[in-house]
Amino acid sequence: MTPARVQKPEGQPTRGKTASNRLRRVDNFLLLYEPSLLTRTDGRFAASFFVDLGYGFDARTTLESAARFRRVNPTLPILGVEIDKERVEAALPFADALTRFRLGGFNLPMKSGEHVRLIRAFNVLRQYDEKDFAPAYERLAEYVLPGGLMIEGTSTPFGQIWSANLARKMDDGSWNMEALVFSTNFRLGFDVEEFQTILPKNYIHRVVKGEPIFDFIEAWKRSAAETAHAKTFGLRQWFIAAAEALVRKGFKIDVKKKWLTKGYLIWEF
Numbered sequence: 514m515t516p517a518r519v520q521k522p523e524g525q526p527t528r529g530k531t532a533s534n535r536l537r538r539v540d541n542f543l544l545l546y547e548p549s550l551l552t553r554t555d556g557r558f559a560a561s562f563f564v565d566l567g568y569g570f571d572a573r574t575t576l577e578s579a580a581r582f583r584r585v586n587p588t589l590p591i592l593g594v595e596i597d598k599e600r601v602e603a604a605l606p607f608a609d610a611l612t613r614f615r616l617g618g619f620n621l622p623m624k625s626g627e628h629v630r631l632i633r634a635f636n637v638l639r640q641y642d643e644k645d646f647a648p649a650y651e652r653l654a655e656y657v658l659p660g661g662l663m664i665e666g667t668s669t670p671f672g673q674i675w676s677a678n679l680a681r682k683m684d685d686g687s688w689n690m691e692a693l694v695f696s697t698n699f700r701l702g703f704d705v706e707e708f709q710t711i712l713p714k715n716y717i718h719r720v721v722k723g724e725p726i727f728d729f730i731e732a733w734k735r736s737a738a739e740t741a742h743a744k745t746f747g748l749r750q751w752f753i754a755a756a757e758a759l760v761r762k763g764f765k766i767d768v769k770k771k772w773l774t775k776g777y778l779i780w781e782f
């Protein structure tokens with residue numbers, strides 16, 4: 514792999530807005546979904562990175578993740594990547610032996626012998642055109658170890674709701690789109706239409722008749738309407754009832770209470 518310094522970062526600088534704890538529920542989701550992704554030390558995973566791609570005008574979300582993930586793996590290497598030089602410079606004072614910040618783009622600035630176990634790319638691709646989605650995924654796949662994961666999605670400014678693709682790196686080098694995840698902390702109530710506004714880039718322009726995401730969103734709306742009586746027991750009960758109604762309509766939803774009671778809806782593919 515080419516050393517970081519000689520590569521031109523692929524992508525475009527975009528707005529750098531972020532907020533403290535905006536991605537807390539993303540990290541909590543990962544810790545619940547597959548903690549071994551963060552803790553495994555077999556083979557090349559031993560010294561492989563969690564990469565926070567596009568961390569924003571300052572490094573707060575990367576540093577918050579470092580604190581969260583190092584509770585389960587105190588020696589987890591973490592790399593914050595930004596395409597904006599000033600944002601890298603702003604982050605560098607917070608770097609240490611395990612936490613690095615580098616200028617880079619979809620062609621990650623990994624050095625020889627470095628590997629990636631997990632990429633979190635949040636609120637990055639939303640500012641791109643839909644045509645840029647597939648090439649970005651393709652490029653990022655080059656760096657992730659087989660079995661590794663990427664969570665790529667969009668949130669509201671304070672992270673109350675978000676949705677994200679879960680992409681798994683396969684042995685043949687490709688991504689397998691494993692699931693589309695929706696998350697709410699219930700502070701904005703429960704309204705399927707709100708999720709429609711924060712869909713990942715590969716779906717947000719596709720909520721039109723004939724597309725699977727259209728059928729899904731419509732079915733979720735219908736499920737929420739049919740189960741509205743559950744609201745009297747609280748938003749969480751309503752969210753759960755709507756998810757169960759989606760299953761009855763034939764959608765593959767993980768209905769384990771550990772997800773639904775916490776406000777995570779996982780649509781598996």
Ligand SMILES: C[S@@+](CC[C@H](N)C(=O)[O-])C[C@H]1O[C@@H](n2cnc3c(N)ncnc32)[C@H](O)[C@@H]1O
Pocket residue numbers: 523524525526527528529530531532535536566567568569570574594595596597600617618619634635636637
């Ligand atoms: C809106 S901020 C998101 C910050 C943080 N991830 C969050 O969700 O709060 C998007 C950041 O992604 C950066 N960015 C855009 N394209 C990038 C790329 N290809 N590689 C690295 N960073 C990129 C932008 O410079 C910007 O700072």
